[in-house]
Amino acid sequence: MMDRKPILRVTAKIFMPFILLFGLYVQIHGDFGPGGGFQAGVIFASSFILYALIYSLHDAKLVLSSVALEIMAAIGVLLFAGTGVVSFFYGENFLNYNALAHDPIHGQHYGILIIELGVGLTVFSAMTLIFYTFAGRGR
Amino acid sequence: MEALDFISPGLYNYWIVIFLMMAGFYIVIARGNLVKKLVGLNIFQTSVFLLYISMGKVQDATAPILGEGFDTFSNPLPHVLILTAIVVGIATTALGLSLVVRIREAYGTIEDKDLLELEDETS
Amino acid sequence: MNLRRSVTLWIILYIFWYILSGYHTPLLLTFGAIACTISVWIAHRMDVLDQEGNPIHLTLKIIPYWFWLGGEIIKANFELAKMLLSPKLEISPVMFKMKTELTNELDRVIYANSLTLTPITITVEQEGDELEVHALTVKAAQDILGRDMERRVKNINDGWEG
Amino acid sequence: MSMELSILLSILIPIIGALLIAVTGKIPNLRESVTMITSVALFLNVLTLLGPVLDGERPELQLIEMFPGLTIGFKVEPLGMMFSLIASGLWILNSIYSIGYMRGNNEKHQTRFYICFAIAIAATLGLAYSSNLLTLFIFYEVLTFSTYPLVSHKGDENAVKGARTYLGILVTTSVAFLFFAIAWTYAAAGTLDFVDGGILGGNVEGPMLGLLLMLFIYGIGKAAVMPVHRWLPAAMVAPTPVSALLHAVAVVKSGVFTVVKVIVYTFGIDNLVNSASAGWLVYVSGFTIIAASMVALRQDNLKRRLAYSTISQLSYVVLAAAILTPISAIGAALHIAAHAFGKITLFFAAGSIYTAAHKTEVSQLNGIGWKMPITMTAFSIGALSMIGLPPTAGFISKWYIIQGAVSSDNFVALAVIVLSTLLNAGYFLPIIYAAFFKKEEDRKDDHHGDHGEAPLPIVIAITSTASLTVLMFLFPDVALELAQQMIGGAQ
Amino acid sequence: MSAHLPVLQVLIPLLAAPFCVVLRHRDIAWAISLITSLVCFAISLMILDQVLTQGVISYFMGGWPAPWGIEFRIDVVNAYVLVIVSAIGAIVSLYGRHSINKEIPRNQIYLFYTAYLLCLTGLLGMTATGDAFNLFVFLEISSLSTYALISLGKNRRALTASYQYLIMGTLGATFYVIGLGLLYMMTGTLNIVDLHNKLADVDGSLRTFQAALAFLTVGLSLKLALFPLHLWLPNAYTYAPSTVTAFLASTATKVAVYVMLRVFFTIFGVDLFEETGVPNIIMILAICGMFVASTVAIFQENLKRMLAYSSVAQIGYIMLGISFLSVTGVSAGIVHLFNHAIMKCALFLALGCVMYRVGSVKLSDMHGIAKKMPWTMGAFVVGGLSLIGVPLTVGFVSKWYLINAAMEADMMPVAALILLSSLLALVYVWRVIEVAYFRAPKTESNIKEAPLSMLIPLWIMAGASIYFGIDTDMTLGVAELAAEMLVGGTP
Amino acid sequence: MFIAATIAILIAMALGLVRALLGPTIYDRILSGNMFGTLTIILIAVHGFLEGRPEFLDIALVYALINFVATIAVLKYFRIKSPDKNETLQGEEP
Amino acid sequence: MILDVLSWIFLLLGGAFVIIGAIGMLRLPDVFSRSHAAGMVDTFGAGMIVLGLMLQTGGINLILFKLVLILFFIFFTSPAANYALVRAALADGAKPILKEGVDLQSSEKEEGAKPL
Ligand code: NA
Numbered sequence A: 001m002m003d004r005k006p007i008l009r010v011t012a013k014i015f016m017p018f019i020l021l022f023g024l025y026v027q028i029h030g031d032f033g034p035g036g037g038f039q040a041g042v043i044f045a046s047s048f049i050l051y052a053l054i055y056s057l058h059d060a061k062l063v064l065s066s067v068a069l070e071i072m073a074a075i076g077v078l079l080f081a082g083t084g085v086v087s088f089f090y091g092e093n094f095l096n097y098n099a100l101a102h103d104p105i106h107g108q109h110y111g112i113l114i115i116e117l118g119v120g121l122t123v124f125s126a127m128t129l130i131f132y133t134f135a136g137r138g139r
Numbered sequence B: 001m002e003a004l005d006f007i008s009p010g011l012y013n014y015w016i017v018i019f020l021m022m023a024g025f026y027i028v029i030a031r032g033n034l035v036k037k038l039v040g041l042n043i044f045q046t047s048v049f050l051l052y053i054s055m056g057k058v059q060d061a062t063a064p065i066l067g068e069g070f071d072t073f074s075n076p077l078p079h080v081l082i083l084t085a086i087v088v089g090i091a092t093t094a095l096g097l098s099l100v101v102r103i104r105e106a107y108g109t110i111e112d113k114d115l116l117e118l119e120d121e122t123s
Numbered sequence C: 001m002n003l004r005r006s007v008t009l010w011i012i013l014y015i016f017w018y019i020l021s022g023y024h025t026p027l028l029l030t031f032g033a034i035a036c037t038i039s040v041w042i043a044h045r046m047d048v049l050d051q052e053g054n055p056i057h058l059t060l061k062i063i064p065y066w067f068w069l070g071g072e073i074i075k076a077n078f079e080l081a082k083m084l085l086s087p088k089l090e091i092s093p094v095m096f097k098m099k100t101e102l103t104n105e106l107d108r109v110i111y112a113n114s115l116t117l118t119p120i121t122i123t124v125e126q127e128g129d130e131l132e133v134h135a136l137t138v139k140a141a142q143d144i145l146g147r148d149m150e151r152r153v154k155n156i157n158d159g160w161e162g
Numbered sequence D: 001m002s003m004e005l006s007i008l009l010s011i012l013i014p015i016i017g018a019l020l021i022a023v024t025g026k027i028p029n030l031r032e033s034v035t036m037i038t039s040v041a042l043f044l045n046v047l048t049l050l051g052p053v054l055d056g057e058r059p060e061l062q063l064i065e066m067f068p069g070l071t072i073g074f075k076v077e078p079l080g081m082m083f084s085l086i087a088s089g090l091w092i093l094n095s096i097y098s099i100g101y102m103r104g105n106n107e108k109h110q111t112r113f114y115i116c117f118a119i120a121i122a123a124t125l126g127l128a129y130s131s132n133l134l135t136l137f138i139f140y141e142v143l144t145f146s147t148y149p150l151v152s153h154k155g156d157e158n159a160v161k162g163a164r165t166y167l168g169i170l171v172t173t174s175v176a177f178l179f180f181a182i183a184w185t186y187a188a189a190g191t192l193d194f195v196d197g198g199i200l201g202g203n204v205e206g207p208m209l210g211l212l213l214m215l216f217i218y219g220i221g222k223a224a225v226m227p228v229h230r231w232l233p234a235a236m237v238a239p240t241p242v243s244a245l246l247h248a249v250a251v252v253k254s255g256v257f258t259v260v261k262v263i264v265y266t267f268g269i270d271n272l273v274n275s276a277s278a279g280w281l282v283y284v285s286g287f288t289i290i291a292a293s294m295v296a297l298r299q300d301n302l303k304r305r306l307a308y309s310t311i312s313q314l315s316y317v318v319l320a321a322a323i324l325t326p327i328s329a330i331g332a333a334l335h336i337a338a339h340a341f342g343k344i345t346l347f348f349a350a351g352s353i354y355t356a357a358h359k360t361e362v363s364q365l366n367g368i369g370w371k372m373p374i375t376m377t378a379f380s381i382g383a384l385s386m387i388g389l390p391p392t393a394g395f396i397s398k399w400y401i402i403q404g405a406v407s408s409d410n411f412v413a414l415a416v417i418v419l420s421t422l423l424n425a426g427y428f429l430p431i432i433y434a435a436f437f438k439k440e441e442d443r444k445d446d447h448h449g450d451h452g453e454a455p456l457p458i459v460i461a462i463t464s465t466a467s468l469t470v471l472m473f474l475f476p477d478v479a480l481e482l483a484q485q486m487i488g489g490a491q
Numbered sequence E: 001m002s003a004h005l006p007v008l009q010v011l012i013p014l015l016a017a018p019f020c021v022v023l024r025h026r027d028i029a030w031a032i033s034l035i036t037s038l039v040c041f042a043i044s045l046m047i048l049d050q051v052l053t054q055g056v057i058s059y060f061m062g063g064w065p066a067p068w069g070i071e072f073r074i075d076v077v078n079a080y081v082l083v084i085v086s087a088i089g090a091i092v093s094l095y096g097r098h099s100i101n102k103e104i105p106r107n108q109i110y111l112f113y114t115a116y117l118l119c120l121t122g123l124l125g126m127t128a129t130g131d132a133f134n135l136f137v138f139l140e141i142s143s144l145s146t147y148a149l150i151s152l153g154k155n156r157r158a159l160t161a162s163y164q165y166l167i168m169g170t171l172g173a174t175f176y177v178i179g180l181g182l183l184y185m186m187t188g189t190l191n192i193v194d195l196h197n198k199l200a201d202v203d204g205s206l207r208t209f210q211a212a213l214a215f216l217t218v219g220l221s222l223k224l225a226l227f228p229l230h231l232w233l234p235n236a237y238t239y240a241p242s243t244v245t246a247f248l249a250s251t252a253t254k255v256a257v258y259v260m261l262r263v264f265f266t267i268f269g270v271d272l273f274e275e276t277g278v279p280n281i282i283m284i285l286a287i288c289g290m291f292v293a294s295t296v297a298i299f300q301e302n303l304k305r306m307l308a309y310s311s312v313a314q315i316g317y318i319m320l321g322i323s324f325l326s327v328t329g330v331s332a333g334i335v336h337l338f339n340h341a342i343m344k345c346a347l348f349l350a351l352g353c354v355m356y357r358v359g360s361v362k363l364s365d366m367h368g369i370a371k372k373m374p375w376t377m378g379a380f381v382v383g384g385l386s387l388i389g390v391p392l393t394v395g396f397v398s399k400w401y402l403i404n405a406a407m408e409a410d411m412m413p414v415a416a417l418i419l420l421s422s423l424l425a426l427v428y429v430w431r432v433i434e435v436a437y438f439r440a441p442k443t444e445s446n447i448k449e450a451p452l453s454m455l456i457p458l459w460i461m462a463g464a465s466i467y468f469g470i471d472t473d474m475t476l477g478v479a480e481l482a483a484e485m486l487v488g489g490t491p
Numbered sequence F: 001m002f003i004a005a006t007i008a009i010l011i012a013m014a015l016g017l018v019r020a021l022l023g024p025t026i027y028d029r030i031l032s033g034n035m036f037g038t039l040t041i042i043l044i045a046v047h048g049f050l051e052g053r054p055e056f057l058d059i060a061l062v063y064a065l066i067n068f069v070a071t072i073a074v075l076k077y078f079r080i081k082s083p084d085k086n087e088t089l090q091g092e093e094p
Numbered sequence G: 001m002i003l004d005v006l007s008w009i010f011l012l013l014g015g016a017f018v019i020i021g022a023i024g025m026l027r028l029p030d031v032f033s034r035s036h037a038a039g040m041v042d043t044f045g046a047g048m049i050v051l052g053l054m055l056q057t058g059g060i061n062l063i064l065f066k067l068v069l070i071l072f073f074i075f076f077t078s079p080a081a082n083y084a085l086v087r088a089a090l091a092d093g094a095k096p097i098l099k100e101g102v103d104l105q106s107s108e109k110e111e112g113a114k115p116l
């Protein structure tokens, strides 16, 4: 299949690393503008979906299996919610990261970074998983 | 530029919002194909994104993030809201599509009309 | 693993990161390094790290080609615009198959995409050395068969043996 | 034994009985013994309350307070006392009769029959002792539902159809009208308790009071005021002991009992007299009396004739209450008892004829009086009571009603009573005449040509109820005392 | 830790859900969801206690004050709803194991519990949050997991039902967000209390308020299945796995009603709400729903579908109560929220037992089933009586309040309509009772009573629908407090 | 000038929508859908400038990516999903 | 100032071509010929507008870079998407409307390729 579509294949090959990196860029820079995790997740998932579309679902699953994705989604949720819980133990409210570092500014940054990472992971794995089931069933 | 005021942000947006809403709603209701209904649903949801985009400058609230050398956004709220709404929209669409695929597997069709006939037979 | 390509890709990605990031704190630069490594790793797992996927060998020679192509695109666009705006839509669509002399798959793709990017012609199918093209006018079809563009694509890749 | 406990036991004894019947269902003799013991125990328990009530005590028991002003509670007042005595007393006789009837006719589902019967009795006693409208309503509905399996007992299509009509009319009217009226009463008066002199005085007035009364009267479908009487003929599909339960022991009695209670304790007689919005009730009940009698006249099926007679007799009670004089109210209370004894006798007789001779039509009864002398004598006593002739209970109650009508110059009521007496005579006397003085026709296809008196339990039961009908004429003291106490409070 | 209860309430199920995915074993997943829902229930009780003793709890995410940070704000109203949702969640988890193992493919069971916990998260979050947009997010979490849960049903029609619900639900949610967007444009805030305060200062025309309210109302009406926007509900309830149906029927629509209460009374306030004219429309639709849905229910052969239509009717009662805009009416609505949750849960759990043993919930497959499954059908009857509104069940309490609210508002016809529609409920419940109790089984089969692990939760619910029908202190007390707060206009 | 560009884009979008509605084949619709997507990206970019909100560019980029992936996905989906070719090509169902 | 003027020119040009391309979408007869017009909008029209925006960024900065990215992205993916579409249509059995009786062979130059 892949040999018969050189135009799409080459385009995808060239772009893939950049899409992935752009996803990570959005992820890391999420705290400068809100919502980074989600966008990153979407971008990352898009790259996997593109890969599965142009190559095959089988190839995509070799790169990242369904089970791995399910567990990643779970970890994502745990990261998101679990980080908030940490603040309880410092006597702060949920999602208050002032406690996470010595000064509140850094604390907030780390907190948001981890949370966004959780969101990104969840969004990415959920979207990819749904695509897997969707594409896998469709034949 | 006064003649073009009707397209200035704040007005033309609303016409698009209303148009998309109507169009999306119409497609959801009138189309018999399950995928097309989902497309309509997406268009309908898009109208919401536009609605929230067009109120970007409603209030001068500041972001609740402590500054560290870089500026805070003037009103990041709609931004967040749109993104959230988009997440929800995508998740819904994805779930909808996977349902459609399974419906196709189970019934062999994704046309409303045929589905109704098939369901009447079985029930 | 093709180490040379991995390293070059990593470097390119890191430059990309550096420009995009804007905030050059140690933390973010470290994150950048990690991000680039992850990207390269996944790319490697996806098996996209070959001469097609990472055509660093073309970098210099392709830029003049782009300028030339840009000119062609502009010309063709104006031509198409004229056709579309004239009251009589004077088109004479043709579709034909041809064999390209390009031996390298990447060159063939560049050629096919170049055809598509300039209006009036589009590549409908490309498989091996066989190309199927749809052209809006007979003249454009004949221009293609004149092989000017094909030669220029061949030039980009001159001297490189894949 | 405290009186609270007696009240509680009045409801619990039949329920415990029902449970024991369920347990012993596999052994018929044991099961029937349980029924008998339970019914006797219940009657004795009810009797313990009679003395105190006659002495002017009003035992109370508050069970549950759902929310302020809305309780499940009991209070034994004279009318309820009288009703509970009738119901629990007749249950004993009815049980004796049932044993004979059910065995004699090889009926199925006998266990279910006795269980539902016991529950119906429990509901009746709960209803009789209710201290407020809500409690009364609950037991009213329990009574309806517990009698459904009894009415549909035969289980064939006809029985289910009749039972559905029975249930449909009773429930619909009770929910749509009675419950609505109760809710209205609560909204207006803030309470639902039965209070001497009524609770609505000053709260609802004028035409609205008439409307509310109408909701009550038609909501109490068990009183069978036309046109909500249809359930009663429909329920004739039931076995005879059930008919007796419906017509004499529990169901229709609950209806007229509720009507009297509502008029006396919720509206208050004085309140109604003053507002003059109850006048229509005389006409409605009068019409029912006459119309039902005329329908009865044309029925050949004996039980159907009795059913229409019941409809007519029930409206006597309603009419008596509607005349709105103390004397007529006493008549109403007495008529509940009188009709109970008379009508149960008549139904026992009908069942007895069915069991022994398998006859159901009036036209088949020629000469039967000589084959079944006890049954037909009892029947005659019951019929006389219905007509209102001495020496039967019906005479006494009718006497009070007429007195009430005369004292309040209510000539419409008077005319109705006179006319209906003629009609009653018109549909009962021919039966008695035919039974004793006409010759039986020879019919070759009749395999039951040779028969004697009904089984012994039936004979015992029927003799007892007929005796009660006469005894109440001879010794009306207790009933009269209770009825007078009821009115005494209202004045 | 007690300061963090509001957020823990939502967070615990959210954190538990991924563990079901990671651990992947069906029994472990069940254990996780059971423990989680029990903990949630305990937390909700603690929260209710806190609210009742200390007043409103306000919890700011991340410590930022309103309107920037997301606030969890819990007063009597949502403390009450939290208890309902988490109680039902606990019962359903307790009940579900056998039923789920039977109805859902083995390899999908862990996903079922994940979706279930996420659904619980969403519902609890919707209830706890004080931020109108955050509410939307939780709404979608619960909705998406609901679609997934429904699609797990055995019949292939579960798929189309889920799809249908997805379309309607998403339309509803989008309408809600549009309405919210309009409010946000007027006020610049999304915090519910803040919205209330700022709306008072907005000098917009009535039109703009109407537009925003219309969007919100239509959106929420879709979610709570207000007639005629209920079309998704019958199929969804019918074809979802039994456990899911029980859970959804008693929580999802209830939470949507709660949100509607918030929008009407907390955000807009009684006066503005009344001015828009929306209450009248709701009243009319509610009454239409009561009748149309009940009538349709009568003709259903599939009992899950019958109960689904009954739910539409019952939602009509709730909305009717709210539309009176009086303390009594809103109390009736709120208390019915609780009561209906209990009774519907019992009913659907009973059907789950039938499904488990018989493999069908069609009426024609249930002839004489009461003999084989007496406990299951007993609970069904209790639930059914409650649905009708029989005294001593929870259904009576809410209906009594509802009728009183109608009387208070001088709307006698509405009160009458409430009663008439109860009759329709009686008809469809009675159909089942008649078939289950009075019909002979079609074929001899060795159907057994459901396992104890299903019967116990079932009877907890059935018992609760009697207990709270008698002891109304807690339910009515809280409902009245809540109603006073909502109608009184103190956010 | 931004506004002129905005108007041009909107007009083009409207025309594209007309084509999408006219069809007649599913591919015409996808084609105009894709074009619509591109125009949306440009519109977001221009709008960002107009509003002085350059951070909208990120959204535009993401949107461009999704637009591309979606187009490929839809094409793949429809080709697989049309056992009866004529029906798909006629586009509109009767 | 010159940059400004140039920028306006690009923006207007882009706008014009976007509209012309859209008109082409309407006028051209089949999906194959329409894809030319779509390509015009996607690449040239969009590219001109982005170019116009790039000149407005006032120097080399992040915004410029992101616009370049957008431009690159569009230019790389548009032909691929276009190709995928046309190929799919063809594989699905769509027949392009062609001018009849054209013999590309006859007008062919000596060294030119032969159409198959
Ligand atoms: Na071209």
Ligand code: NA
Pocket: C115, C116, C117, C118, C119, C120, C121, C122, G035, G036, G039, G040
């Ligand atoms: Na092109």
